[in-house]
Amino acid sequence: MSSLPSSVFVPADWRDFLALTKPRVMTLVVFTGLCGMLAAPVHVDPVIGFTAILCIALGAGAAGALNQWYEADLDALMKRTARRPLPAGRMSRESALHFGVGLACFSVILMGLAVNCVAAFILTISILFYVLIYTVWLKRRTPQNIVIGGAAGAFPPLIGWAAATGQVALLPVLLFSLVFLWTPPHFWALALFVKTDYANAGVPMLPVVAGERVTRAQIGLYTIPMAIAAVAPWPLGLTGPIYGIVATAGTALFALSAAMVAVRHTQPADAMKPEKWLFKYSILYLFLLFGALVVDRWAS
Numbered sequence: 001m002s003s004l005p006s007s008v009f010v011p012a013d014w015r016d017f018l019a020l021t022k023p024r025v026m027t028l029v030v031f032t033g034l035c036g037m038l039a040a041p042v043h044v045d046p047v048i049g050f051t052a053i054l055c056i057a058l059g060a061g062a063a064g065a066l067n068q069w070y071e072a073d074l075d076a077l078m079k080r081t082a083r084r085p086l087p088a089g090r091m092s093r094e095s096a097l098h099f100g101v102g103l104a105c106f107s108v109i110l111m112g113l114a115v116n117c118v119a120a121f122i123l124t125i126s127i128l129f130y131v132l133i134y135t136v137w138l139k140r141r142t143p144q145n146i147v148i149g150g151a152a153g154a155f156p157p158l159i160g161w162a163a164a165t166g167q168v169a170l171l172p173v174l175l176f177s178l179v180f181l182w183t184p185p186h187f188w189a190l191a192l193f194v195k196t197d198y199a200n201a202g203v204p205m206l207p208v209v210a211g212e213r214v215t216r217a218q219i220g221l222y223t224i225p226m227a228i229a230a231v232a233p234w235p236l237g238l239t240g241p242i243y244g245i246v247a248t249a250g251t252a253l254f255a256l257s258a259a260m261v262a263v264r265h266t267q268p269a270d271a272m273k274p275e276k277w278l279f280k281y282s283i284l285y286l287f288l289l290f291g292a293l294v295v296d297r298w299a300s
């Protein structure tokens with residue numbers, strides 16, 4: 001819990017509130033939710049569909065705000081996060097807490113009233129998972145924090161599907177598994193090159209606690225089940241060849257990149273480190289696969 005003073009009121013502008021929602025990460029969260037919804041085999045009323053996506057965005061933003069409320073002390077210790085509104089002193093912790101709780105309640109209630117209770121329930125679970133399981137419980141305790149806590153970010157495709165159909169099914173469960181198993185390579189690739197930040201803040205991320213060699217091996221290991229979850233919808237007959245071909249080619253490149261990280265190929269001094277490439281490609285990869293899923297569904 002932060003030791004920063006909580007009673008000082010510092011006026012903040014709308015940009016600070018936007019920053020609390022972690023908007024850049026949210027783009028991919030919202031995209032996977034939207035694609036989960038558009039991949040469902042039903043017609044979705046555009047107003048209901050828009051409301052569902054808005055609720056995912058607001059819920060994810062609320063979770064980001066509550067995460068920053070709780071860990072303002074950690075953020076102050078890391079170069080990457082020190083300029084955020086709380087550690088930089090541009091906003092009081094109360095403001096962040098009120099904003100986060102208000103937005104979380106609003107997003108869940110709106111989802112329940114305007115869309116359906118299944119989607120509202122999964123949205124609630126994902127917010128609670130990110131805030132309580134990941135941020136409060138695991139992040140400061142174990143290097144497995146992102147493996148378990150990462151489930152939070154894997155729920156949006158399920159929420160999108162549930163918003164469209166009112167239920168869950170095998171395809172969105174596979175999409176959940178894909179994002180869940182993608183999270184460790186995504187994050188540990190980044191953690192390899194921002195390791196000192198986490199070490200300075202005392203956060204037990206895998207490269208800090210177990211070292212680079214173990215982290216590289218774990219990235220390679222998680223890529224195997226991730227690849228299976230990514231490609232499986234095609235042979236199972238849940239998608240057509242457009243998704244199948246994009247998923248197979250995209251996953252082959254992901255696996256090659258992860259293998260380069262795992263064996264740590266020596267690079268010319270000016271070349272991009274394989275972990276930096278893997279981190280950047282991991283983001284493009286999810287955009288590609290989820291985009292292909294929708295194109296595939298609409299083309300068939």
Ligand code: HEM
Binds near residue numbers: 027029
């Ligand atoms: C526990 C799981 C995760 C952890 C610890 C994690 C951590 C991070 C960190 C530290 C960054 C870099 C800097 C930043 O923008 O703050 C980042 C970037 C990013 N993450 Fe993740 N991430 C996780 C899961 C996810 C999920 C589930 C998604 C979306 C489905 C996602 C999407 C992104 C995107 C799009 C970026 C790039 C943001 C930019 O352009 O700056 N991440 N992630």
Ligand SMILES: CC(C)=CCC/C(C)=C/CC/C(C)=C/COP(=O)(O)OP(=O)(O)O
Binds near residue numbers: 026056063064123153
């Ligand atoms: C629908 C819904 C509620 C989704 C929310 C889930 C969500 C936004 C997941 C992404 C996970 C994430 C951004 C982790 C960042 O880790 P961190 O918080 O340790 O990163 P930091 O060091 O940048 O603060």
